[in-house]
Amino acid sequence: MARGGFETAGRGSLLARVMLGVLSLLVVGGVVVTFAAFAYGRNAARQAYDQILVGAANDIAGSVNIVAGAPLVNMPVSAFGLLALASEDRITYAVRGAGGALLTGHADAPAAAGEVGPAPVFFDAPLHGDPARFVTVVRRFSERDFSGSVHVTVGQTLRARNEMALGLTRGAVLVMSGIGLVLILGAFLVIRSAMRPLDRMARELSARDPYDLTPMPADGPAEVAVMVGSMNRFMGRLDRQVGAMKHLISDTAHQLRTPVAAIRAQAELALEDDPEHLPQRLDRLVKRTRSLGNLLDQMLARALVIHRADNAPPEPVDLRDVALQVLEGRDHEVLAPEAEVELVIGDRAIMVLGDEISLCEAVKNLLANALRHGQSPVRLGVSRAGDTAEIWVEDAGNGPPPEVLDRIGGRFERSAASKGNSAGLGLSIVRAVAEAFGGRVTLGAGPAGQGFRVTLVLPRAGAVGVRDAG
Amino acid sequence: MRARALAVVLGLLAGPVPAQEAVARFAATGGQADTVLTIRSTTDIAIMAPVLEAFVEDHPELEIAYEQWGSNPLYADSLAACTGPQAVADVVVSSGVHQMVDLVNRACASPYRSARTEALAPARRWRDELWGITQEAAVILYNTRLVSAAEVPRTRFALLDLMRRDAPQYHGKIATYDIEASGLGFLFAFMDSQEATTFGGLMEGFSRVEAVATCCSAEIIEGVSEGRYAIAYNVLGSYVDSAPRPDLGVIYPEDYTLFLSRALMIPRGAAQADEAALLLDFLLSPRGQGILAESNLMWRPDFDETSLPASARRDIPIDPTLLVAMDRHRREIFVQKWRATFWAARPK
Numbered sequence: 001m002a003r004g005g006f007e008t009a010g011r012g013s014l015l016a017r018v019m020l021g022v023l024s025l026l027v028v029g030g031v032v033v034t035f036a037a038f039a040y041g042r043n044a045a046r047q048a049y050d051q052i053l054v055g056a057a058n059d060i061a062g063s064v065n066i067v068a069g070a071p072l073v074n075m076p077v078s079a080f081g082l083l084a085l086a087s088e089d090r091i092t093y094a095v096r097g098a099g100g101a102l103l104t105g106h107a108d109a110p111a112a113a114g115e116v117g118p119a120p121v122f123f124d125a126p127l128h129g130d131p132a133r134f135v136t137v138v139r140r141f142s143e144r145d146f147s148g149s150v151h152v153t154v155g156q157t158l159r160a161r162n163e164m165a166l167g168l169t170r171g172a173v174l175v176m177s178g179i180g181l182v183l184i185l186g187a188f189l190v191i192r193s194a195m196r197p198l199d200r201m202a203r204e205l206s207a208r209d210p211y212d213l214t215p216m217p218a219d220g221p222a223e224v225a226v227m228v229g230s231m232n233r234f235m236g237r238l239d240r241q242v243g244a245m246k247h248l249i250s251d252t253a254h255q256l257r258t259p260v261a262a263i264r265a266q267a268e269l270a271l272e273d274d275p276e277h278l279p280q281r282l283d284r285l286v287k288r289t290r291s292l293g294n295l296l297d298q299m300l301a302r303a304l305v306i307h308r309a310d311n312a313p314p315e316p317v318d319l320r321d322v323a324l325q326v327l328e329g330r331d332h333e334v335l336a337p338e339a340e341v342e343l344v345i346g347d348r349a350i351m352v353l354g355d356e357i358s359l360c361e362a363v364k365n366l367l368a369n370a371l372r373h374g375q376s377p378v379r380l381g382v383s384r385a386g387d388t389a390e391i392w393v394e395d396a397g398n399g400p401p402p403e404v405l406d407r408i409g410g411r412f413e414r415s416a417a418s419k420g421n422s423a424g425l426g427l428s429i430v431r432a433v434a435e436a437f438g439g440r441v442t443l444g445a446g447p448a449g450q451g452f453r454v455t456l457v458l459p460r461a462g463a464v465g466v467r468d469a470g
Numbered sequence: 471m472r473a474r475a476l477a478v479v480l481g482l483l484a485g486p487v488p489a490q491e492a493v494a495r496f497a498a499t500g501g502q503a504d505t506v507l508t509i510r511s512t513t514d515i516a517i518m519a520p521v522l523e524a525f526v527e528d529h530p531e532l533e534i535a536y537e538q539w540g541s542n543p544l545y546a547d548s549l550a551a552c553t554g555p556q557a558v559a560d561v562v563v564s565s566g567v568h569q570m571v572d573l574v575n576r577a578c579a580s581p582y583r584s585a586r587t588e589a590l591a592p593a594r595r596w597r598d599e600l601w602g603i604t605q606e607a608a609v610i611l612y613n614t615r616l617v618s619a620a621e622v623p624r625t626r627f628a629l630l631d632l633m634r635r636d637a638p639q640y641h642g643k644i645a646t647y648d649i650e651a652s653g654l655g656f657l658f659a660f661m662d663s664q665e666a667t668t669f670g671g672l673m674e675g676f677s678r679v680e681a682v683a684t685c686c687s688a689e690i691i692e693g694v695s696e697g698r699y700a701i702a703y704n705v706l707g708s709y710v711d712s713a714p715r716p717d718l719g720v721i722y723p724e725d726y727t728l729f730l731s732r733a734l735m736i737p738r739g740a741a742q743a744d745e746a747a748l749l750l751d752f753l754l755s756p757r758g759q760g761i762l763a764e765s766n767l768m769w770r771p772d773f774d775e776t777s778l779p780a781s782a783r784r785d786i787p788i789d790p791t792l793l794v795a796m797d798r799h800r801r802e803i804f805v806q807k808w809r810a811t812f813w814a815a816r817p818k
Contacts (some may be wrong), residue, residue, distance in 0.1 A: 128577035
């Protein structure tokens with residue numbers, strides 16, 4: 001219950017956080033765009049209405065005629081029609097002749113400061129207390145009876161300009177709000193649909209049997225698939241380890257039963273039997289105990305190998321190092337002090353990707369088997385064949401009989417265990433190592449058709465790269 | 471309950487100082503008026519009385535001081551009050567619409583907004599500071615005894631043809647406003663000159679028949695009724711029917727008829743601006759407009775038997791283009807041209 005609540009809260013907060021991010025982006029963008037739209041709108045309104053203003057001023061300037069040596073303005077209605085496009089704005093105008101004397105218009109209309117050239121001069125000034133925009137244009141006359149310039153100033157309050165700027169801003173803000181709403185809705189839907197696989201995963205996981213370690217379906221977006229893939233790998237490893245642990249336990253129980261029972265029987269016999277048979281009994285008891293110790297060693301080694309194969313990341317390993325290490329360990333001298341072991345290695349490194357400890361353990365087992373069951377001389381060798389690397393142990397004997405060969409390598413090689421040795425278990429370690437690093441185990445006659453050779457075949461490191469390059 | 475005019479004083483008798491022509495006060499009978507609303511208007515007291523009486527009946531706390539002015543003195547007074555320390559009226563109403571537009575353009579008015587003002591057509595309001603409260607046509611008057619039914623000029627073209635024939639019975643018998651003496655006459659003539667090319671022809675025709683230019687609506691109407699004039703051009707129709715007269719025919723010219731909307735403004739700094747707004751809303755209300763219609767100040771197409779097509783209707787818009795009519799040079803040029811043609815054929 002608490003767990004479910006935690007999950008829901010986590011999901012909700014992710015969605016809320018993303019939405020909050022989107023929302024604050026939109027708000028910031030909205031404020032920026034509003035200011036930009038207002039600046040743009042004001043500029044557009046200024047340009048539009050400045051055109052009207054200068055149009056009206058030119059219209060008035062064009063209707064100045066020289067009558068009897070003086071400028072006379074036949075004030076055009078069209079000029080005021082133009083200005084009346086800003087229907088709610090007050091208008092002022094003045095036509096001034098030489099020396100700034102008012103010809104017609106409003107005496108209180110301001111004049112442009114400074115010299116006015118052929119281009120119209122715009123300026124801002126108050127008009128009856130309201131802010132207003134003015135333009136002054138000049139018309140020059142060179143007539144017989146009048147020579148000089150006439151200044152026409154036209155001004156207008158800013159109501160229409162401000163309304164236009166506000167209208168443009170309002171329009172932009174309205175459109176933007178619409179888009180913003182659509183974006184928010186879209187973002188919400190997209191985020192929710194993107195999170196749906198997570199949601200489903202969470203539901204499946206919480207509905208799952210805690211011992212169910214089968215892989216989950218890895219559909220959905222790539223990020224989720226990666227996650228599911230990792231999780232599946234993790235669960236697979238967990239599954240294998242749980243399996244290995246189960247096997248270890250059941251094997252241990254299984255394989256220990258017989259030797260322990262034998263030891264007990266020997267011990268009981270030793271107690272009940274004639275005292276003169278006692279040294280013989282004790283000798284057997286020691287043998288049995290040593291055999292049990294070997295068995296335990298191998299079982300632990302196997303558990304170690306399976307554990308490492310799954311957990312230690314594979315690293316480049318030179319198989320020659322493995323062979324040398326096994327020989328230098330001199331474990332075989334304990335088993336068969338009189339036996340000769342010949343090392344067959346070349347001068348080129350033969351690299352595989354694997355775990356050195358696991359590989360050593362596997363080769364030790366191979367060697368131990370050969371020394372125990374085979375005939376001298378025993379050879380330990382490393383070689384390469386195409387894309388694969390091989391490490392092998394060969395003896396001069398004929399190998400086990402075919403019916404044993406069929407069963408050999410399985411976990412329950414009971415006959416071996418019950419006899420107090422552990423060849424079967426040893427081979428199963430080799431097989432587990434081979435599987436862990438993508439290789440296999442082959443059994444058969446040596447290359448010359450004589451002797452018995454067990455080979456651990458592994459993919460050669462770098463071989464794929466070489467092939468690709470070729 | 472009839473409201474009563476408390477006093478009517480003829481301004482002409484009162485001495486040289488006040489420029490108003492007449493003064494009247496309106497208050498509800500039995501009302502305890504504690505506020506006086508001062509109206510300065512170019513409209514005759516008698517014509518405005520019914521609507522003002524109805525207003526004070528509705529608002530017994532108000533008393534109206536109504537001053538009747540000529541349009542030019544009223545403009546001068548309002549302009550002086552706007553810029554100087556002179557006392558301001560609470561309401562100014564004038565038929566000199568161009569002068570009112572000029573006053574508003576000079577920031578002499580205060581704004582007001584209500585559902586009623588916003589319902590007005592755009593041509594009847596400007597800046598929420600000036601409102602057209604009436605609709606009155608510029609008509610052609612004729613004397614039914616002097617003009618035969620066949621010769622009645624229903625359009626300006628007909629009037630033009632009639633004058634071009636130079637029939638002796640119309641010689642000196644056609645009247646129109648003297649645009650130099652009458653602000654309204656100038657406005658009508660100015661609008662005519664913009665409206666159609668017939669204006670030049672009309673001037674020439676007036677000159678040919680030695681038309682009479684006179685100052686005042688009342689004088690023209692009386693002259694036509696009595697037979698001194700056969701035809702009068704561009705007379706404000708609202709003055710005609712306020713008192714029924716014999717032998718008077720009215721024509722709404724079918725080529726186009728000018729419509730004038732008397733303009734009302736509330737001067738900036740008016741002492742009773744709120745009460746003035748109250749009066750404005752009343753004048754624009756259905757009841758106020760109804761009373762104005764009865765006083766013939768509202769032309770209503772369904773009321774009149776005249777068959778004036780809608781396309782012939784030309785409203786004089788209350789907008790800044792009327793400022794051209796106030797321009798000194800333009801006015802000089804226009805008046806000079808008018809003088810040159812109107813008086814062309816005869817010594818003045």
